Amino acid sequence: MLLGLQGANVALVDLHKPQQVLDEVEKLGGKALASSCDVQDGDALEAVMENVVQHFGGIDGAANMAGILGSQGIKGQGHAVDRVPDGEWDQILGVNLNGIKNSMHAELRHMKDGGTVVNAGSVAGQPGLPFMAPYCANKWAVLGLTQVAAQESGIRGIRINAVAPGVIRTPMIQGAATDSELYDSLGFRTALKRLAEPEEVARVIVFLLSKEASYITGAVINIDGGFS
Template identity: 35%
Template sequence: MSLEFQDKVVLITGAGSGIGRATAIKMASLGASLALCDINYDNLSLVSKAIGTVPKHLDDVDIASSQEVSKFIDAVMQKFGHIDHIFNCAGVNPTSYPLEETTDEYWDKLVNTNIKGVYNVTKACIPHLKSGASFVNVSSISGLRGSAQQAIYCATKYAVIGFSKCMALELGPKGIRTNIVAPGYIDTPTNAGIVKGGEAVDRMKNGTALGRLGSPEEVADVVAFLFGEASRYMNGSVVEIDGGIKMTSTTSG
């Protein structure tokens, strides 16, 4: 078994479920030590059991709070002394509303987690990073094309791409890379279509050339690649992980 990330510390937000959980398990299998946070500590505890004796630090963190993020990063540095790779995975999936039916609370919830959270974690980590470090940030296929009744969600995911490309330019001269994954219809517990079930799931499956949903593990494999040496000349790239998505109006994952 390859231990490409032995002696590396990988920080993952939203590590308690879905893509974050799958990536934590993947990186543990590759030898990494893990700094994991999620707003739901019970879920983190289950992930901790799944990855066994791998060196790790767990914390319940609301990434929308710069104070909570700073406290988390300080604790990670105290435990490990360094951070090598950051996976900004935590996010809120959309609920479909016509714009005139959305609320300020809904705007704040999505914007504060999906983009402010990425900003908070990135800003707090940068002073601790050395050449060879990298970020992978989660956008979405909805960060590349619009979806009716998902204007706020799409805005946050477009913003992740713009922010990440700026970081690629800003941090690249320091040898720190920033790349983006844009998942499509992924079978996660918080995917709006999965929650609806039935016909919504069928529409998602039929909306891809491969005729199925993606798994969190398939996204985790790409994240591991983007952290690794094989992707060393990738910086500011957006990698679509969508099974060959068709131009439909199906709710994205």
């Protein structure tokens, strides 16, 4: 939404076609293209990127935000490391890490020199949280992948960064716990003593995609209210 407000052409990619967001962007006068795609399917993502290039003439920036918690949730009710089911590990790996790898693979092949990418990490990937091994391990790996890609892409003037949000009041998080449960389990550990709003994270992503961040690459920006 914020990118559309600033006049950017926006390509929206989600597992389910994000028609509502597309309509909202177009209401604000922006141009948008919506596609449905499973980020675990590299070939499908490649086809989506080819369509975006044909529609808009190229790719200047990308924000890779797909992610899942898995059945573990965020209330310390998941599995200990020695009891994590293989299926749960593979599912979270497939979306949170392979999804970003697949996305960058397709994006960087089509991106204009001087472009920029922002990947979704998490503060959970830094200190680690008990009983969330699959999620924490994947988010830590995203940070490493981001920094390697930044080193490789700098020769083309492409900047690649990651954001590491804390607990955000999003549908995914709210589906896992109530606000009071979130605060009791994690929110009280923040310096600001509250949960984050989605717009507070979106503004940082828009900044990293903009020319205002022209000398920032390989960075991990914590947006966690002082959690870490």
